[in-house]
Amino acid sequence: MKKLVSLFLALTLSVATLAGCSGANNAKPADGGKSGGTQVGIVLPTKDEPRWLQDQKQFENLLSDAGFTSEVLFSQGSSATEKTNVESLIASGIKVLIICAQDASAAGAAVDAAKEAGVTVICYDRLITGTASVDYYVTFDSVAVGRAQGQYLIDNKPAGSGIPLYLYAGAATDNNAFLFFQGAWEVLQPYVADGTFVIANSSEAVALQDKKELSYDEEAKIIGQVTTDWDFNVAKSKAEAHLTAADASAKGDVLILAPNDGTARAIADAFTADADISSYVVTGQDAELASIKYIQDGKQSMTVFKNTSTLAADSVEMAKSILGGSKPATDTTYNNGSVEVPAKQTDVTVVTQGNYKDVLVNSGYYTQDQIDAGE
Numbered sequence: 001m002k003k004l005v006s007l008f009l010a011l012t013l014s015v016a017t018l019a020g021c022s023g024a025n026n027a028k029p030a031d032g033g034k035s036g037g038t039q040v041g042i043v044l045p046t047k048d049e050p051r052w053l054q055d056q057k058q059f060e061n062l063l064s065d066a067g068f069t070s071e072v073l074f075s076q077g078s079s080a081t082e083k084t085n086v087e088s089l090i091a092s093g094i095k096v097l098i099i100c101a102q103d104a105s106a107a108g109a110a111v112d113a114a115k116e117a118g119v120t121v122i123c124y125d126r127l128i129t130g131t132a133s134v135d136y137y138v139t140f141d142s143v144a145v146g147r148a149q150g151q152y153l154i155d156n157k158p159a160g161s162g163i164p165l166y167l168y169a170g171a172a173t174d175n176n177a178f179l180f181f182q183g184a185w186e187v188l189q190p191y192v193a194d195g196t197f198v199i200a201n202s203s204e205a206v207a208l209q210d211k212k213e214l215s216y217d218e219e220a221k222i223i224g225q226v227t228t229d230w231d232f233n234v235a236k237s238k239a240e241a242h243l244t245a246a247d248a249s250a251k252g253d254v255l256i257l258a259p260n261d262g263t264a265r266a267i268a269d270a271f272t273a274d275a276d277i278s279s280y281v282v283t284g285q286d287a288e289l290a291s292i293k294y295i296q297d298g299k300q301s302m303t304v305f306k307n308t309s310t311l312a313a314d315s316v317e318m319a320k321s322i323l324g325g326s327k328p329a330t331d332t333t334y335n336n337g338s339v340e341v342p343a344k345q346t347d348v349t350v351v352t353q354g355n356y357k358d359v360l361v362n363s364g365y366y367t368q369d370q371i372d373a374g375e
């Protein structure tokens, strides 16, 4: 439904330099280096969230193994830096751009420039909207992420009815924030409509609580109120403000929809510090080490594991096909408001105290020592 996205927020572009370079990969190009230059450019949103460092690591290993010259650059929260990064990669001769946009709509200008230069554009994890310059999209099933979060709250709710439900969302400039919220709302809404849950922190969500399917604009109203901007500090201060404003009926045993791990930890800390909260169930996403530690210690209830090695591998496979002159394999499409973008989608896994060893340690994704250290 809301895979289709309209332009939402205009971002104020500030002048920025080419910040956050991670350095070039020294691998030889497939042609043995005859052509020179960089073949594949990767642009990721920020170094400040562990999630994107995981992706960087996967890319550097995979592209080097594939024998491509590549470079990973970070936008550090700025669409202007993102554009400068893309321009610099174009200048270094890339044929394929793999980009996880800072802002879904502002990134349009950057990928338009890439397209004009003959570069094939792959959106990575986050869809860029409102432009025909996107060739492919490699993504997790983001609606399923939200559904898994909502379903976890339902399956682990305290007994009775009138249970306070606190809603939080990602950045309104990220199309995924809408997909996550859509999935969660889909499963949570019936429990709000029948009074099992009472929304504690969003008048916009309360006004819409009888609607199972929200339009993009309706969702934008709620997200506008409960957004964390994907920022831990925003998440923490918003949670503190909500708790200060909440009366006794919104305290006790509560449920919290937190959109990802970083915000979940920040929100969980705020709820832990409130003496009138007896218990909370809080969701997350990304299986960050710090959150697996929180889950181990009983401070975060769940996370949604998105295997970045699969996503990076799918993107590298696409790049291989493109550079080899063939059509990449895709299994679905996403409408970005301008075109139907052929996409490759990956499933996600719920991780809890009960299964994290199996899913993350026994599989070799993390070591128990890394989890114990939480970083």
Ligand code: BGC
Pocket (backbone or CB within 6 Å): 049, 051, 125, 126, 170, 174, 176, 177, 230, 260, 261, 285, 286, 306
């Ligand atoms: C990603 C999440 C991530 C969030 C904040 C989303 O687009 O899908 O994995 O936690 O951005 O960076």
